[in-house]
Amino acid sequence: MMSLFEAAWVIARRDFVATVYSRSFILFLVIPLVVFGVVLVTSQMAEEAQRSASRPVVAVVADTATSQAVVASAARLGAGLPRNALPVLRVVDPAENVPVQARRLLADEAAGYSAVFSGTLERPVLTAPSKVEDAVARPMQLIVDDARRAGALDGAQVELEPMALHRDIIAAAAGNLQMIRRDLARGAMGVIFGISILLATLMLSNLAEEKSNKVIEVLAAAVPLEAVFLGKLFAMFAISFVGLAVWGGMLAIAYAFVQVIQDWVTLPDTGPAAGWPAFVLLVLIYYSTNYMLLGALFLGIGAQASNIRDIQTLSMPVTMLQVVVFLLAMSAVASDSAALAWTAYILPFSSPLAMVGYAAQYGELWPHLAAIVWQALWVVVIIRASSRLFRTTVLKSAPGSAFFSLGALFRPAKAK
């Protein structure tokens, strides 16, 4: 009899070759890149649209001198403030009854005014609903104050030259570092989650195809069912590394290309708390455990299904649950709640993702050892549970193997 790992190797080799040389593998490689590109472009566009849409428009209904002073001040301040920090100002000729004109302007949906500035710099009036207080009243106050100061300096014939700020550049600031590390944690978690879900889904369709081809009985007659499970898991794992190598290579080429054309992308000069080598290693390890946990779970589900529709029905709630787990791990990154963070570290399905966040934010390495042992234990438990599920529902029961005999402690003895 072949050993469990020899048998798993035969299964894994077949699955690997069959998948990598299939057309669907090209789709597997291309789709994440397309999705990534589309998400990047649309999110940029949406952000831009959001910025423009959320910038309030203020009608300046005042005499010419006041209007010019206010507009000039807004232009001067806008040059030094972040984009969209100030409202858009539109000068409107004043009517006879300005308060009535202001209300009419604010009722005009096509014009889209959020507030109306009227009066003079000595007696400024802002007509606006209370909810635009922060977005309009504060910046308008800033503009009026600046306009008045400029007027006073003009009157005194004082001219101030802008004073260049001396910059003392240091490597990092704690506040920035924390922000970058949080972004790094979220980015790594998102990538791991996305690829794992993609792979688990690919594996499910593979298993469903195998069941519909009736190959599963040929396999079950020759090798232990655990070998079939392990073979499939490891094949998809190896396939994912081919994918990672291809995607990584393409990103590196794209980055180099962009840098040659123009220095568009700057990488942060600060890294994860665990340091780049340890962080990369830990990301790979947690990616592996996350994939194994998800993959085994999906295999267990796939065993119940006989076609793609069954799979979709069965995997939908699990995927939703996994999204909740992902959100839990994400929120643990920024949260001050120790309870939330510990929940994310301990729950088997959120643990790999949450620990990636931990590696990005904190430098201690020993908790990772405990987490990896904990997750590995769950990988064995989930694989065993999934394969038992498979046997009881599909092949009704098949002999186990020594590798999983530890799990036999949990099942009642059976007379033979």
Next chain:
Amino acid sequence: MAGVLAIEAKGLFKSFDGKPAVRGIDVAVPEGSIYGILGPNGAGKTTTLRMLLGIIDPDEGHRTLLGHARPLEAAKVVGYLPEERGLYPAMTTREAIAFMGALRGLPLEIGRKRAEILLRENGLGDYVDKPIKSLSKGMAQTIQLFGTIVHKPKLVVLDEPFSGLDAINQGRLEHLIREEAAAGTTVIFSTHVISHAERLCERIAIIAGGRIRFEGLVAEARDRLRPQVRLRTRNGDGGWRAALPAGAAPINGHWEFELPDGGVEPLLKALIDGGAGIEELSIERPGLHDAFVAIAGEAAAREMEQSARSDAGAAA
């Protein structure tokens, strides 16, 4: 029973969802023999084979396969063709055969070489690099059969191997089974076509309703029925009538009855002495079909015939 047993099973019992599929199966397959399991569809043949191979565990009873209580321990020297054929459609024929060998521990390179030889020897050399999905059903079945024997197993288990094959391929398969047995391989197959078992098997098990109704030599099954005598005489009446046994019945101008215990000679003498004027006398040894009817019952035999007919229809 003399000789070493390739398979021995005692009291195998299996139920699915509370419904018994097989109840107390005993099987003993001598090494090097061709052994048939006969029974109508749903009799429990596939469940029995799956239990013997360890694909499923029996609820009760035990079995040994080539001396191993855990059948998978003998997997390297066992070949199995399941009833529902399973191949990867995108694989080439050579790779499919080699993969099935690899599942049984045969190195891929050797598997590929043997696959090529098997394909060429059987007139399928042009299909070496063709994907399975491009083959006809019968051809794909042949490929799977090659995959079952590519690692040169000591025991070959075939579940309904003739199902879906046309007459020519059925003949080829019979030839292949005989060749395997001649090389010392034990072959066990299930079938609902009695003629295949009758032509090929030394020993058979007859299963009906999840139970073994007979297990032993084909000759022993036949011997359960006495030979039938068919007699036509010139004289319709006379003293010779006293020589006819009690169950003799006139059918279409001749008599039919079981050969009496004393044998044919005393019967002949009595008929001649009684002035029967024998025109025709034949003694027919009962076929396996008759034995099957006698053992498993008329209903089971009818089911077998129906299964065989629908199978032949599917192959056509």
